Amino acid sequence: MAEKILMKGNEAIGEAAIIAGCRHYFGYPITPQTELTEYMSKRMSNIGGVFVQAESEVAAINMVYGAAGAGARAMTSSSSPGISLKQEGISYIAGAELPCVIVNIMRGGPGLGSIQPSQCDYFQATKGGGHGDYRNIVLAPNSVQELADITVLSFELADEYRNPVMLLGDGALGQMMEPVDLTMIKTKNIVSKPWAATGLRGRKDPNIINSLHLKPENLEKHNIHLQEKYKEIRSKEVRYEAINTEDAELIMIAYGITSRIARSAMDMARNKGMKVGLLRPITLWPFPELVISKLAIRAQAFLTVELSAGQMVEDVRLAVNGAKPVYFYGRMGGMMPSPKEIYEQIVNIMYGKGGL
Amino acid sequence: MATHYCPGCHHGIIHRLVAEVIDELGVRDKAIGVASVGCSVLAYEYFTIDMFQAAHGRAPAVATGIKRVHSDATVFTYQGDGDLAAIGCGEIVHAAARGEKITTIFVNNAIYGMTGGQMAPTTLVNQVTTTSPYGRNLENSGMPIRISEMLSTIDGAKFIARVAVNNPTNMSKAKQAIKRAFEIQLRGEGFTMVEILSTCPTNWGKSPVEAATWLEENLIPYYPLGIFKAPEEVVK
Ligand SMILES: Cc1ncc(C[n+]2csc(CCOP(=O)(O)OP(=O)(O)O)c2C)c(N)n1
Ligand code: SF4
Numbered sequence: 001m002a003e004k005i006l007m008k009g010n011e012a013i014g015e016a017a018i019i020a021g022c023r024h025y026f027g028y029p030i031t032p033q034t035e036l037t038e039y040m041s042k043r044m045s046n047i048g049g050v051f052v053q054a055e056s057e058v059a060a061i062n063m064v065y066g067a068a069g070a071g072a073r074a075m076t077s078s079s080s081p082g083i084s085l086k087q088e089g090i091s092y093i094a095g096a097e098l099p100c101v102i103v104n105i106m107r108g109g110p111g112l113g114s115i116q117p118s119q120c121d122y123f124q125a126t127k128g129g130g131h132g133d134y135r136n137i138v139l140a141p142n143s144v145q146e147l148a149d150i151t152v153l154s155f156e157l158a159d160e161y162r163n164p165v166m167l168l169g170d171g172a173l174g175q176m177m178e179p180v181d182l183t184m185i186k187t188k189n190i191v192s193k194p195w196a197a198t199g200l201r202g203r204k205d206p207n208i209i210n211s212l213h214l215k216p217e218n219l220e221k222h223n224i225h226l227q228e229k230y231k232e233i234r235s236k237e238v239r240y241e242a243i244n245t246e247d248a249e250l251i252m253i254a255y256g257i258t259s260r261i262a263r264s265a266m267d268m269a270r271n272k273g274m275k276v277g278l279l280r281p282i283t284l285w286p287f288p289e290l291v292i293s294k295l296a297i298r299a300q301a302f303l304t305v306e307l308s309a310g311q312m313v314e315d316v317r318l319a320v321n322g323a324k325p326v327y328f329y330g331r332m333g334g335m336m337p338s339p340k341e342i343y344e345q346i347v348n349i350m351y352g353k354g355g356l
Numbered sequence: 357m358a359t360h361y362c363p364g365c366h367h368g369i370i371h372r373l374v375a376e377v378i379d380e381l382g383v384r385d386k387a388i389g390v391a392s393v394g395c396s397v398l399a400y401e402y403f404t405i406d407m408f409q410a411a412h413g414r415a416p417a418v419a420t421g422i423k424r425v426h427s428d429a430t431v432f433t434y435q436g437d438g439d440l441a442a443i444g445c446g447e448i449v450h451a452a453a454r455g456e457k458i459t460t461i462f463v464n465n466a467i468y469g470m471t472g473g474q475m476a477p478t479t480l481v482n483q484v485t486t487t488s489p490y491g492r493n494l495e496n497s498g499m500p501i502r503i504s505e506m507l508s509t510i511d512g513a514k515f516i517a518r519v520a521v522n523n524p525t526n527m528s529k530a531k532q533a534i535k536r537a538f539e540i541q542l543r544g545e546g547f548t549m550v551e552i553l554s555t556c557p558t559n560w561g562k563s564p565v566e567a568a569t570w571l572e573e574n575l576i577p578y579y580p581l582g583i584f585k586a587p588e589e590v591v592k
Pocket of ligand 2: 360361362364365366367395465469470555556557558559
């Protein structure tokens, strides 16, 4: 039986991580994700897990490196400025191919920015962020229920591909309360990790957790291997939600909290007889580029809506590849667009100067 | 065993002492080491145990993560002075403050070896390096930092010693200190560190013999050897 409880987004992530078998959390407080750090401090001691409040984000991500390399399901969370500090560690984790979950509940930037919701870390999350040719799997839920479901999925994908997974939300999702059903969450068994550095414990050959390959031939080989892994992830793990896209002349593209506002705007437009649809990427990397390029055959135009100056829109433009016009609407600094505001953009595109 | 270290460099000797202690304590099966960034970045090639390579300065945080997963493991970091006293100063202080049950082998050669001889926080006043070409100047760079003395003030640190491996007597004292540090970790008492004064003939611009003498005449006077902190040992 479904058992819904009212929960804050940040706390739902924490509880779902525990359901997923995460027993090692390392964090450092930063608004608007601090409830997750606090939640883990409370729950981990109840269930015999490990909670460490690190001295910095730099230390927290390196504790994750140690714990993940030692074979545990490990997690850390932060918000934009803190994620910037974690990038060195994330690059090492990607290089050493360790599974872990990194939560980024984004706030406005650059710099100290604000503590309000934002989606201005899209580039940083999906294009690497740290040094080197690497990718994180990036998942972007849009409700408290999905925050929970996708937290569990994140741990599974991380283990399956031995890759860092970033759960990318924004301050609004982290802070809002919604009914959530945690009893329905199924989790796969934790896979065995014969590569982990656990101490030999009877094994003959040592396991080394490492991202150093001094010989150029070896490092190139390792990079080719990583790129092949990313190719496989690209072919298997694209996730998205398509609403009213079959007959749509204008397709909006939005993720996370923004997709919900865009959906309201879409409903307003549909009520007026306008053929508007919504494509919501759930994986931001891998990005649903093929889906978008197929939609571009029939749809007349696209409108990307983001809480940024326009970051995901670059990926949309690449996917559309000039076939149809791609419009952008964004708010920044913690400002949220209203459905009416987006509706006006739709009207403008469909009947205005930029017309279809 | 041949290493990639320069002739006269003490890293090789220190590796051997750590490996001997691991074997003598019979913990090879549960030992996990963390190599840092510096000349010892490849340390994992010289130990037949599970190991990590950590980012520059971050070894104590990595070791924290490892130890919190395998509390029964013997976890140690192996760090140079650039790694531990400069970029990783935060991580070592807080690992000690948490009383993290790990052992740090801190190799202090008063210079950055791997990158070709730049000034370290431990470089002596007036010591010439590639980034202190006129000698370390107090006005510009302050005084060299004494890590053992500093960490001794932290409650979570249970065993802090400074040793050298420049002669057989010191070598045997160094090994005893490393062994005690590991034993205290095994008893679960808290953070332990052995600072080992070491040579870098290559970047000091000295022969191995001159380097050993320079260590005795310059490093030891500023960085006195001895045990700075130790618990009252359990009576066996
Ligand atoms: C983030 C980062 N900054 C700088 C470096 C370059 N680097 C490599 S080794 C090193 C100094 C190491 O000196 P030390 O820890 O004293 O070890 P030694 O080589 O003397 O044994 C530096 C600065 C790096 N690898 N990573
Ligand atoms: S550069 Fe210095 S520290 Fe590095 S191996 Fe050579 S002598 Fe040793």
